[in-house]
Amino acid sequence: MTNAPHIRLVLWKAAKAIEKVDRASIVGTGLQLSEFTIMEALLHKGPLPINTIGEKVLLTSGSMTAAINRLEKKGFVRRIQDTSDGRFFHVHLTEIGRMVIKNAYEKHATNLEQVAAVLSQGERQELLQLLKKIGCHAEEVHIDNTP
Numbered sequence: 001m002t003n004a005p006h007i008r009l010v011l012w013k014a015a016k017a018i019e020k021v022d023r024a025s026i027v028g029t030g031l032q033l034s035e036f037t038i039m040e041a042l043l044h045k046g047p048l049p050i051n052t053i054g055e056k057v058l059l060t061s062g063s064m065t066a067a068i069n070r071l072e073k074k075g076f077v078r079r080i081q082d083t084s085d086g087r088f089f090h091v092h093l094t095e096i097g098r099m100v101i102k103n104a105y106e107k108h109a110t111n112l113e114q115v116a117a118v119l120s121q122g123e124r125q126e127l128l129q130l131l132k133k134i135g136c137h138a139e140e141v142h143i144d145n146t147p
Contacts, residue, residue, distance in 0.1 A: 018115055025111035029104035034059055034067040036108075039076060039093065039101035047080070047092040076100055 026036045037057040042048060045056070054064040068091060071077040076097030082088040093101065116124060 018112075021111065021115050022108075025108045026104075028111075029108060031100075031104060032067070032070070034063060035071055035076075036101070036104065038064070038067055038071065038091070039097060040105055042077065042091060042093045043098065043101045043105060047090040049082070049088050049090055050079075053091060071097070 023033065026033055029036060031039070034057070037059070038053055041053055041056050048056075050064055050068065051061075053059075054061060059067065068077060068079070072079065074097075075094055077091050077093055079089040080092055082090060119127065
């Protein structure tokens with residue numbers, strides 16, 4: 001029987017298995033998880049304010065600051081003050097940082113492709129549509145917490 005608790009269990013197990021591959025792949029790049037996710041966001045989105053990066057990669061302010069400090073020390077990113085509002089800084093990839101994350105991301109994408117290789121293109125599209133559908137619906141569901 002395919003009931004909601006079973007769907008949740010299968011989804012959770014699949015997510016954990018994929019996360020294990022994901023983390024192992026990122027460790028193989030020589031970057032910490034937070035460093036990789038920050039640099040990946042900058043690679044694909046361009047320079048971003050620190051708080052925007054934190055929202056995109058789900059890191060707290062303290063974790064963001066520590067990770068960006070490490071990346072700056074390695075020469076992979078630099079903070080540039082916003083010209084219109086000096087209170088804000090945008091984080092930019094340096095040339096070396098761009099090379100590092102581009103190579104790391106390509107290797108990481110290849111590793112993740114091995115996981116998805118079991119699905120045809122049609123199955124991938126269907127899976128994405130179904131996951132988006134259930135995710136959007138879950139955000140709208142009101143849970144009754146009364147005893």
